[in-house]
Amino acid sequence: MALLELQDIHTYYGAIHALKGISIHVDEGEIVTLIGANGAGKSTTLNTICGLQHPRSGSVTLKGESIQHLPAHEIVTRGVAQAPEGRRVFGRLNVTENLEMGAFVRVDKDGIKRDMERVFTLFPRLKERAKQVAGTLSGGEQQMLAIGRALMASPRLLLLDEPSMGLAPILVEAIFDTITEINAQGTTVLLVEQNALIALSVASRGYVMETGSIRLADTAEALRNNEMVRRVYLGET
Amino acid sequence: MNARTRSDWMAPVKSGLMGGLIALLIAMVGLVEVSVKRPILTADGRILLSVGQLLLLLPIILMCYKAVQVFAAGCEKVTDRLGLLATGALSGFFASLVLAALVLLGRVINLRTVFIRASPDLFNTLTFGLGLGGGSVVLLLFGALLGGLVAAITLLPDRIRRPLVLGLALVPLAAILTSALFAGRGFSVPVALLVGVVAAALTFAWRQTQPKLQDRVAALSPSGQRTYQVFRWLLPVAIVLALPRLGAYPSEVLVNVGLFVLMGLGLNIVVGFAGLLDLGYVAFYALGAYAMAVLTSPEMTWHGIHLTFWQALPFAVLASTSAGIILGIPVLGMRGDYLAIVTLGFGEIIRLVFLSDWLKPFLGGSNGITRIPKAVVGSIALDNSPKLYYLILAGCVVAAFVAIRLKDSRLGRAWMAMREDEDVAQAMGIDLIKTKLLAFATGATFSGLSGAIFASKLTSIYPHSFHVLVSINVLGVIIVGGMGSIPGVVVGALALVGLPELLREFAEFRLLMYGAALVFMMLTRPEGLVPEARRKLELHEADGEV
Known part of the structure; x- marks a missing residue:
C-alpha cells in the first residue's frame, strides 16, 4: 500500500480550477518529484496534501486513511511536514526557537532533543548559528532551517516546496545532498521543483505537471530520457 | 578632516x-x-x-x-x-x-x-x-x-555627562510633578540646585560603584544572594504600596492609570502577542462595566437580582470573555486591516446598543445606570481613590502575572508563530481557531475586569464613557510602551494617561500632544519606551545597532 495516495483531486481557488484531477502516489522510502513550470499547480498539490487547501472532490489517503477533510494542524500529527515555498522561517525567532516550533505537536522531550541533534548534524551551519535570529540568516541557511524545522515534526513524509529557489548552484547541490541523506535515514520525500535537472537526479520517480494536471508519470531515469522533458524542462535542443 | x-x-x-x-x-x-x-x-x-x-x-x-x-x-x-x-x-x-x-x-x-x-x-x-x-x-x-x-x-566625558544631563532633566520634571500633585509653586533656585546636584551626584556615585557592587553580589553565598534579591524587590514594592499616601488626587490619577494598565495588558496579548489588530477593544470594557452595573444597581429592577460587587465580578468578567469569543468567531478568517475595521465596527455597535432607547428599560439608555454600589472588603468600603488603588493594583498584579506566564508558555509560542506567519504556524500543527479565540478571550477578560472596577469606582456609567477613543488610547498605551512588552504597558499608561491627568491645563491639547508624542515615538524610538527584546532586534537590525 502506498504511503500517500491522491485520487482524482480537484482543487479550486474561488472560481479558478487549479488542480484538474490529480492522481499521484508516493511509496514508503521513496523520493518522488513533481516538476513543472510556474503555475502548473505543484504548490497547490502540496498545500492540498497538508491541508492548507481543501479539495472540492477526490481523496487524499495517508496509509489508507483518508485525510482530505482534516485541518492542517491535525495532518501534521499524522506525520506529514512541509518546508514551504520561499522558506518562510519565523524571522523574529532564533534558529533554535524555529526548530522548537517545528516540534510544536510533539510532547516527547527526549525525542525532540534527539531530532534537534540530528538536524544540527545534517546542517552544521545551523548549529553555529543556533542563537541567531532567523531573519538575519542567508537564503541558503534559511532553506536549511526550513527543512530542519519540518524534520523536527519527525515526519514520515516530508514535503519540500522548491528548495532550490533563489540559491547559488553550489548551495543547491549541498541542499540536495542532504535531502538524499534524509531519505536514506528513512524519511519519504515528496519534492516539488522547477529545477528539473537536479530534482530528477535525486528522485526515483517523477511526475510532470502542466496547468493543473499530470502530463507524464514515470521513473526519474525514463523522464530524464524523455524527449519532451529534455526539450521543455532540461533546456536541451 | x-x-x-x-x-x-x-x-x-x-x-x-x-x-x-x-x-x-x-x-x-x-x-x-x-x-x-x-x-x-x-x-x-x-x-x-x-x-x-x-x-x-x-x-x-x-x-x-x-x-x-x-x-x-x-x-x-x-x-x-x-x-x-x-x-x-x-x-x-x-x-x-x-x-x-x-x-x-x-x-x-x-x-x-x-x-x-x-x-x-x-x-x-x-x-x-x-x-x-x-x-x-x-x-x-x-x-x-x-x-x-x-x-x-x-x-564632556561620558561619566560626567550622564549625571549632568540626568540632573538637568530631573529638576523640571520633579518641579512639575510636585506642583501638579501638591499645588506647589515650583522650586526656588537653591532647592532646584539641591535637587539637581543630589540627582547628579547619586547617578555619578551609582555608576562608579555599580560594577563593584555586582562583583560583591556575585561573590555572595546562595542564601546571601536570595536575601539580596528579596531586598532588591522590597524597595519598589514598598514604594508602590505607599503611593496612595501622596493624597486623594494622585491616587485618583493612579487609579485611572491602573484601569488603563489592566486594559493595556489585555490588548497587549491580542495585538502584541498574537498580532490581531483589535480597534473595538472598548466593547469588552463597556460590557464588563454594564454587566457590573446591571447586576448590582438597585435601579435595575427588571431582573430582580441584586448582587454585591464581589458576587457580580465573576459574571461581569465572564460576560466580557464570552463576548471576546463571540466576536472572535466571525473574524477568524480575517487579517490585518480587515480585522481592524470589523472590530472597530463591533466597538461602536456595543456602544450604540447601550445607548439605544429600545433597550432603555434594561440598560438605562442615554441616562446610563447610576447607584452602583462600591466594592466592600471585609468591613471596609472601597469608597475613595486611595482605597480603590489597592483593588486596581491587585487586579493589575494578577493580570501581569497571567500575561507573563502566558508569554513563555506553549500558547504564547503559538501566538508568536501565528503573528509571524499564519499559514506556516498552521502547518507546524498550531490550531489557528483555538489559538485566535484564546487570544481574544484572554484580552477581553482583562478588559472586562477593568470595566467592572471602573463601574464601581464611578458608581454610575453612561454610554459616552465607552467611546472609540478609549480603544485608540489603549492602543496608544501599548505602542508607546512597546508592543508585546509587559513593563511597557505600565510605562505607556503612566505617560499617556497619568501625565495628561496631572497637567490639567493641557486638557484641550490632549489629542494634539498625543499625536505629537506618537509621531515623535515612531520617528525616534519605534520599538517603544520599554521594548520587548525581540521587537527591538527586528526594528534595528537594518541599521546594525542591536
Whole structure:
C-alpha cells in the first residue's frame, strides 16, 4: 500500500480550477518529484496534501486513511511536514526557537532533543548559528532551517516546496545532498521543483505537471530520457 | 578632516530652523499661553522658568542636539571641537531667529486676527520682557548660547555627562510633578540646585560603584544572594504600596492609570502577542462595566437580582470573555486591516446598543445606570481613590502575572508563530481557531475586569464613557510602551494617561500632544519606551545597532 495516495483531486481557488484531477502516489522510502513550470499547480498539490487547501472532490489517503477533510494542524500529527515555498522561517525567532516550533505537536522531550541533534548534524551551519535570529540568516541557511524545522515534526513524509529557489548552484547541490541523506535515514520525500535537472537526479520517480494536471508519470531515469522533458524542462535542443 | 563643504553648514541651519518652527507652532496653538503660569523655577515669588518657556526651549534643544550629532557622526573622536560648538550655536541661533522674526512680525502687523494666541504676553515671554529691540538681540544671543551649551555638554566625558544631563532633566520634571500633585509653586533656585546636584551626584556615585557592587553580589553565598534579591524587590514594592499616601488626587490619577494598565495588558496579548489588530477593544470594557452595573444597581429592577460587587465580578468578567469569543468567531478568517475595521465596527455597535432607547428599560439608555454600589472588603468600603488603588493594583498584579506566564508558555509560542506567519504556524500543527479565540478571550477578560472596577469606582456609567477613543488610547498605551512588552504597558499608561491627568491645563491639547508624542515615538524610538527584546532586534537590525 502506498504511503500517500491522491485520487482524482480537484482543487479550486474561488472560481479558478487549479488542480484538474490529480492522481499521484508516493511509496514508503521513496523520493518522488513533481516538476513543472510556474503555475502548473505543484504548490497547490502540496498545500492540498497538508491541508492548507481543501479539495472540492477526490481523496487524499495517508496509509489508507483518508485525510482530505482534516485541518492542517491535525495532518501534521499524522506525520506529514512541509518546508514551504520561499522558506518562510519565523524571522523574529532564533534558529533554535524555529526548530522548537517545528516540534510544536510533539510532547516527547527526549525525542525532540534527539531530532534537534540530528538536524544540527545534517546542517552544521545551523548549529553555529543556533542563537541567531532567523531573519538575519542567508537564503541558503534559511532553506536549511526550513527543512530542519519540518524534520523536527519527525515526519514520515516530508514535503519540500522548491528548495532550490533563489540559491547559488553550489548551495543547491549541498541542499540536495542532504535531502538524499534524509531519505536514506528513512524519511519519504515528496519534492516539488522547477529545477528539473537536479530534482530528477535525486528522485526515483517523477511526475510532470502542466496547468493543473499530470502530463507524464514515470521513473526519474525514463523522464530524464524523455524527449519532451529534455526539450521543455532540461533546456536541451 | 576634509575642508567642510557648504552642505555641512546647511545641516545645522536646517535643524535650527526646524526647531524654531516647532517652537513657533507650540506657541501659536496656545500651549505656551496656558502653561506660562505654571512655575518650575522661582525666586522671591517671581517665575524664572515656567512650563511654557520650557516647552519653547525643548524643541530648540532637541534640534541643536540633532545638529551636533550629525556633525559628530562619522568621526571616532571629535577633533574639531570649535566646529562642534559652532554647529550647536548656529542651529540655536537660527532657531531663535524664527522666534525673533515672529516677534517682529507681530509688532508690525496684527497677527491676532488669525492667530489669536499671538498675544503681547507671548511676545513678552519671547523677548524676556525687554521690549522689541533689546529683547530680540537677547533672544538671538540666548539661542546661540543655548545651542553652544548643548554642544559643550556632548563634549564632556561620558561619566560626567550622564549625571549632568540626568540632573538637568530631573529638576523640571520633579518641579512639575510636585506642583501638579501638591499645588506647589515650583522650586526656588537653591532647592532646584539641591535637587539637581543630589540627582547628579547619586547617578555619578551609582555608576562608579555599580560594577563593584555586582562583583560583591556575585561573590555572595546562595542564601546571601536570595536575601539580596528579596531586598532588591522590597524597595519598589514598598514604594508602590505607599503611593496612595501622596493624597486623594494622585491616587485618583493612579487609579485611572491602573484601569488603563489592566486594559493595556489585555490588548497587549491580542495585538502584541498574537498580532490581531483589535480597534473595538472598548466593547469588552463597556460590557464588563454594564454587566457590573446591571447586576448590582438597585435601579435595575427588571431582573430582580441584586448582587454585591464581589458576587457580580465573576459574571461581569465572564460576560466580557464570552463576548471576546463571540466576536472572535466571525473574524477568524480575517487579517490585518480587515480585522481592524470589523472590530472597530463591533466597538461602536456595543456602544450604540447601550445607548439605544429600545433597550432603555434594561440598560438605562442615554441616562446610563447610576447607584452602583462600591466594592466592600471585609468591613471596609472601597469608597475613595486611595482605597480603590489597592483593588486596581491587585487586579493589575494578577493580570501581569497571567500575561507573563502566558508569554513563555506553549500558547504564547503559538501566538508568536501565528503573528509571524499564519499559514506556516498552521502547518507546524498550531490550531489557528483555538489559538485566535484564546487570544481574544484572554484580552477581553482583562478588559472586562477593568470595566467592572471602573463601574464601581464611578458608581454610575453612561454610554459616552465607552467611546472609540478609549480603544485608540489603549492602543496608544501599548505602542508607546512597546508592543508585546509587559513593563511597557505600565510605562505607556503612566505617560499617556497619568501625565495628561496631572497637567490639567493641557486638557484641550490632549489629542494634539498625543499625536505629537506618537509621531515623535515612531520617528525616534519605534520599538517603544520599554521594548520587548525581540521587537527591538527586528526594528534595528537594518541599521546594525542591536
